[in-house]
Amino acid sequence: MNIPFLDNWRKRPVETANGPWSDPDGVAQLLSECDLLRDRAARAGVALGDTPLSLEALDQLLPQWRGDPEELPWLANDVGLYLGTVIIRTVPGAYWAPGPEGRPVVVMASGREVDVVTTGQEWADTGAPELSQVYAEVAEP
Secondary structure, three states: OOOHHHHHHHHOOOOOOOOHHHOHHHHHHHHOOOHHHHHHHHHOOOOOOOOHHHHHHHHOOOOHHHHOOOOHHHHHHHHHHHHHHHHHHHOOOOEEEEOHHHOEEEEOOOOOEEOHHHHHHHHHHHOOOOHHHHHHHHHOO
């Protein structure tokens, strides 16, 4: 996706005290919005409460977005960010960090990086891996 203001945001140095990643709460708030996904889920009767149970509910949705090439990449990105939001809010020690090409990744307490955006894209395209399964794997101590 090419969103100019995000491209500029991603190019900022992460080492500076004023860099975009220096405010973890602000980053978490921004990345948790997922407006398109939240709208589509609500229309399908699924409440997204930033919980592992909501990931199971998403796994059960009919993939109506696959027929819309305009919406698919946006929804896929939101799915990845939502997965990351659930992980951040429910797994102790997990946090957002800049990953490859400045794309956000979730870093687990162990140091393992989880590319949730790529996972969201795969899920939106094919339905696999299931979001609840990914969560279960990364949430294991």
